[in-house]
Amino acid sequence: MLEPAQSDEIQFRRIARPDPVKVVAVTSGKGGVGKTNTCVNLAIALAKRGKRVMILDADLGLANVDVLLGLQPPFDLSHVLSDQRTLEEIIVEGPEGIQVVPAASGVLDMVRLTDQEHDILIRSFSSLARDIDVLLVDTAAGIADSVTTLASACQEVIVVACNEPAAITDAYALMKVLSLNYGVRKFQILSNRINNTQEGLTLFNKLAIASDRFLDVSLRYLGGIPEDALVRRSIEQQRAVVDAYPGSTAARAMARIAQVVDRWQPDPAAESTNTFFQNLLGQTVNGGQDN
Numbered sequence: 001m002l003e004p005a006q007s008d009e010i011q012f013r014r015i016a017r018p019d020p021v022k023v024v025a026v027t028s029g030k031g032g033v034g035k036t037n038t039c040v041n042l043a044i045a046l047a048k049r050g051k052r053v054m055i056l057d058a059d060l061g062l063a064n065v066d067v068l069l070g071l072q073p074p075f076d077l078s079h080v081l082s083d084q085r086t087l088e089e090i091i092v093e094g095p096e097g098i099q100v101v102p103a104a105s106g107v108l109d110m111v112r113l114t115d116q117e118h119d120i121l122i123r124s125f126s127s128l129a130r131d132i133d134v135l136l137v138d139t140a141a142g143i144a145d146s147v148t149t150l151a152s153a154c155q156e157v158i159v160v161a162c163n164e165p166a167a168i169t170d171a172y173a174l175m176k177v178l179s180l181n182y183g184v185r186k187f188q189i190l191s192n193r194i195n196n197t198q199e200g201l202t203l204f205n206k207l208a209i210a211s212d213r214f215l216d217v218s219l220r221y222l223g224g225i226p227e228d229a230l231v232r233r234s235i236e237q238q239r240a241v242v243d244a245y246p247g248s249t250a251a252r253a254m255a256r257i258a259q260v261v262d263r264w265q266p267d268p269a270a271e272s273t274n275t276f277f278q279n280l281l282g283q284t285v286n287g288g289q290d291n
């Protein structure tokens with residue numbers, strides 16, 4: 001039995017400490033393989049499971065998160081860094097209450113941020129930590145430092161690939177850089193635009209065989225999302241397929257993937273998004289290189 005004072009103390013610590021936040025990067029070697037679409041759908045599917053989800057839109061391409069969801073954020077992270085707006089003020093809400101943090105060109109290039117900007121980011125995000133369960137980071141494609149520093153600061157890295165030679169070799173190249181330069185040891189492979197279950201597994205096996213031979217990493221198969229015309233239709237409608245066509249094959253695959261992601265245990269050492277930004281900072285100081 002605990003003494004009353006002791007149990008009070010434990011109770012207090014439970015309340016005072018925010019629950020750990022799962023910070024998950026959605027990334028790829030090759031562009032256009034379906035990262036943003038995955039990110040948006042995974043976020044909504046997790047929200048439907050009762051999770052409080054935030055997307056950090058660090059993909060500065062044309063079809064970014066707000067475009068896919070038909071949102072028009074008036075502000076972005078650049079306004080936070082210049083002290084014109086708070087993080088809360090720039091966040092836009094999407095379907096199922098998901099929260100989207102719009103980044104801006106160059107803003108999350110941690111190598112180039114000033115110390116003051118680093119501090120603002122850490123302070124802003126740590127104040128939000130107690131309000132979210134999952135932070136999904138939609139990165140740009142490729143192996144630029146700005147992408148790899150971001151991905152490697154996350155607890156889990158989802159690598160999206162399609163079953164085509166360039167997407168597979170580029171996914172391998174990305175994992176190679178993340179493992180050799182940043183010590184990332186674990187990757188979750190998501191096969192997108194597959195025609196059948198076997199095709200997704202074959203794609204995974206190709207990556208697993210190559211990385212088993214040459215890299216010190218472990219690959220898990222997160223699952224496959226079929227090629228589905230309703231994905232394209234929902235994008236045209238600026239909606240997520242899990243929202244617009246929940247019965248479609250792609251939406252059901254997304255829901256299954258969300259179920260798996262939901263079961264991942266957050267890293268107990270990373271008790272808030274704070275750790276995510278501190279990871280980023282640490283890398284910038286220790287190993288990040290300008291390119």
Ligand SMILES: Nc1ncnc2c1ncn2[C@@H]1O[C@H](COP(=O)(O)OP(=O)(O)OP(=O)(O)O)[C@@H](O)[C@H]1O
Nearest residue numbers: 031032033034035036037061141193226227228231
């Ligand atoms: N499962 C799918 N079925 C059918 N079409 C798909 C599927 N996934 C993605 N697409 C198509 O691929 C396009 C690119 O997807 P998305 O924008 O998510 O890729 P991305 O990896 O984020 O691209 P970028 O590297 O430019 O950021 C979509 O607009 C859609 O037309």
Ligand SMILES: [Mg+2]
Nearest residue numbers: 035036059063
């Ligand atoms: Mg994208």
